[in-house]
Amino acid sequence: MNYTNKSFSLGYVNTLFLSERIEVKEGEFLFHEGDLNNFVFFIIEGRIKVVKKKIVIGFTKENEFVGITSCLCENDHYYFSALACEDSILLKIHKAVFKKALSDNPEFGKIMIEILCERIKLTDNKTKSFMNHTSTERVVNEILNHITNERLSCQLTPEDLSELTGVSKKLIQSIFKELAAKKLIKIIPHTIEILDLNQLEIIGKIV
Amino acid sequence: MKKNCTESPICSKCGNTQSIICGLNDTDKNEISYRKDDGIYKKGDIIFKEGNNAHNLFCVHKGKIKLSKLGKDGKEQIVRFAKSGDILGYRSLLSNEPYHATATAMEESEICVIPKEVFQKIVEDNYKLSLNLIQLLSKDLKSAEQHLIDVAQKTVRERISEALLLLITSFGYLADGKTINVHMTRSEIADLAGTTTETTIRTLSQLSHDGIISLEGKNIVITNHTELIRNTNTYD
Incomplete structure (x- = not known):
């Protein structure tokens, strides 16, 4: 789910503001939940994953901001973690500078x-999906969302799927076994190969 | 059924101080007072419906409102509550989308109905209101994200405990300082927690057995607030 x-x-x-340019490597945290x-x-290049309690809330990409809600909610601490999905270049803007720019620029606001x-809206849709779909439907939906068209395969690990769907890794492994037994997918190292796309779409109740 | 108040409260004499409308200058408040409509909604009346075109902003003068979305198999999912001073429908007006949820009166409620064009003009002309709306939306986003986490990760007992805490936060206590100031059916609590009515009845009984709450007819009394928080598994 891209945020916006x-x-x-x-x-x-x-x-709008003076800022510091920083680089982060893939897997590196920008900040942790609970940090001041x-x-x-602001993302110049790359992609950042926003995570809370091991659930991915969303992804932010180039030309988007990360950390604005923690800043605007008048809390002293970040209420989620942000880490780089790939090597990224960002602008680091002090909270007070950001707030001043917001006060002074109606167009920005x-x-x-x-x-x-x-x-x-995207968060509500994801919640609705979690409430209205079984664990298997959620896992299948995320696999289908991440298929690379050319090879009908998906690079998500059980850990990725657990973060994206809220389903435990243990249950995901069970779901993989079940789908493989029905010859719908094939698990090879680091890849989920799709064997029957139509049937997977039926299971995922694609709307 | 909606009927007009015989004497509608004007914004400057409303008595509420929490609404973001309260922070406007007298000119804008007078414009709203002149252009708004007012209505009394009985318990169960729908104020606006999910998916309908958004034509108005609603300001709760008195009463309690629940906002819900339609889930799988037509099951209602309560997303939040509104009380005196809260505004409803703003997100739909700001994003030019249909109403995102259905608003239903939980008890007799007085609602001020502000036409879309009046609200949008005041937002356009009054940047301070925009900044307040940005803060309000940020809080809404934070709540939405927390709700996502709760649905994904929490057990039913944790979600029901969280639902009770939400009721306390939204409506407070009665004068005794421990009875939640709202009546909700078990089915409504189930809708809020995202579970079945049967499971909700069973879990509330367990919480009562554990001395955390006491069920007295339609009232829910919190007998151990600390333990209730511990049961939500939240450490923020």
Whole structure:
């Protein structure tokens, strides 16, 4: 789930505030849940995963902000963790600078409203999906969402799927066995190969 | 059934202070008071329906409202509550989308109905209101994300404990300081916690047996608040 389709250009962001440019490697944390939330980050290049209690809440990509809600909710601490899915380059903006830019620029505020509305909608949709789908349906849906078209395969690990669906790794392994026994998928190292796409879509109740 | 109040409260004399409308200047408040409509909704009346086009902002003058979405097999899923001073429908108006949930009166409620164009003009002209809306939306996003985590990870007992805490946060206690200030059916608590009515009845009985709550007719009395929090498995 990408957080939103609404984004800013780097040129526009540079006009709003002075900031520090940082690089993070794949797998490196920008911040942990509970850290003091002194900064907001803008992604110039790369992709950041937002995680709370081992559940992926969403992904943020180039030209998007990370950490804005912790900042805007008047808490002192980040209420989620953010880590890089790939090597990334970001702007690091002090919270006070971000808030001042928001106060001084109505156009910026207007886009921020749109972004927050869209993120709420995507989060609600994901919650609704969790409530309305069984564990098997959720796992199958995430596999289908991450298929690479050319080879009809998916690179998600059981850990990835656990984070994306909220289903335990143990149960995911059981689901894999069940789907493999029905000859719908084949598990090879680091890859899930799709053997029967149509049947998987029926199981995932694709709407 | 909605009927108009014979004397509708004007914004400057409303008595509520928590609404973001309260922070507007007198000119904007007067414009809202002049253009708004008012209604009394009885328990069970629908104020707006999920999926309908959003034409109005609603400000709760008095009463208690539940917001719900339709889930699988037509089952209702309660997403949040609103009380005096809360506004409803703002997200749909800001994003130009249909209403995202259905709003239903949980008891007799007085609601001020503000036309979309009035609200949008005031947001356009009043940046301080926009900033307040940004903060409100941020809190909503934080709640939505926490709800996602709860649904994904928490056991039924934890989710029902969380639901009770949400009721306390939304509506507070009666004068005795321990009885939750709202009546909800077991089915409604089930809708809030994302489980079945049968499981909810069983779990509430267990919580009562463990001395955490006491069930007195329609009232739920919190007898051990600390233990209730521990049962939500939340350590924020």
